[in-house]
Amino acid sequence: KQEVTQIPAALSVPEGENLVLNCSFTDSAIYNLQWFRQDPGKGLTSLLLIQSSQREQTSGRLNASLDKSSGRSTLYIAASQPGDSATYLCAVRDWGAGKSTFGDGTTLTVKP
Amino acid sequence: DAGITQSPRHKVTETGTPVTLRCHQTENHRYMYWYRQDPGHGLRLIHYSYGVKDTDKGEVSDGYSVSRSKTEDFLLTLESATSSQTSVYFCAISDSNRVERETQYFGPGTRLLVL
Numbered sequence A: 001k002q003e004v005t006q007i008p009a010a011l012s013v014p015e016g017e018n019l020v021l022n023c024s025f026t027d028s029a030i031y032n033l034q035w036f037r038q039d040p041g042k043g044l045t046s047l048l049l050i051q052s053s054q055r056e057q058t059s060g061r062l063n064a065s066l067d068k069s070s071g072r073s074t075l076y077i078a079a080s081q082p083g084d085s086a087t088y089l090c091a092v093r094d095w096g097a098g099k100s101t102f103g104d105g106t107t108l109t110v111k112p
Numbered sequence B: 001d002a003g004i005t006q007s008p009r010h011k012v013t014e015t016g017t018p019v020t021l022r023c024h025q026t027e028n029h030r031y032m033y034w035y036r037q038d039p040g041h042g043l044r045l046i047h048y049s050y051g052v053k054d055t056d057k058g059e060v061s062d063g064y065s066v067s068r069s070k071t072e073d074f075l076l077t078l079e080s081a082t083s084s085q086t087s088v089y090f091c092a093i094s095d096s097n098r099v100e101r102e103t104q105y106f107g108p109g110t111r112l113l114v115l
Helices: none
Strands: A010-014 A019-025 A030-038 A044-051 A056-059 A062-067 A072-077 A086-094 A100-102 A106-111 B004-007 B010-013 B019-025 B031-038 B042-051 B054-057 B064-070 B073-078 B087-094 B104-106 B110-114
Touching: A010 A019, A019 A030, A019 A086, A019 A106, A030 A062, A030 A072, A044 A056, A044 A062, A044 A072, A044 B104, A072 A086, A086 B042, A100 B042, B004 B087, B010 B019, B019 B031, B019 B087, B019 B110, B031 B064, B031 B073, B042 B064, B042 B073, B054 B064, B073 B087
Parallel strands: A010 A106, B010 B110
Antiparallel strands: A019 A072, A030 A044, A030 A086, A056 A062, A062 A072, A086 A100, A086 A106, B004 B019, B019 B073, B031 B042, B031 B087, B042 B054, B064 B073, B087 B104, B087 B110
């Protein structure tokens, strides 16, 4: 059974700092990995999708990497801003299953 | 934002009452999903649909049923609500015929309280 872990559960940084969020998964047989952002009381917003054949994807200040062999992905946020404060979740789309497995998320607070 | 709406957005009901949640999309996407989100459990898949009248169970399907009679609508029914079904329910849709490129888009959620 696929397990997805995100450590730490919470992270607080000063504005302007570059930071890395981590996502690890136990089964490397995946189609893709997706990073989401969730604001309090809201739904999930898709940030980046990395296909299993890709190593990284970039969108603005965000860069996500994928290392299938080690079961790890990172989300790099450059020059963090208070508006980046949210919970960030990763999800892997498993081979042979019509579903994704989600991590519990990392709650990020960026202090002005 | 993907055109996904959920109704109702908030609901309070009593134990033993049937409840139906609706997800409506305007994107004509084939796949639709129902998740629940609970502290300590993250997001868990309840049921999903891969076409009109084509549905399958997720990991926490007991006590729930679904129906999809039109591409744009996916209904989740709690047959007899229990307090353990108090949760936030999210609908999601996905947009690709190639699973490697499948991006999921989420609705705003429905907060359900079962007393």
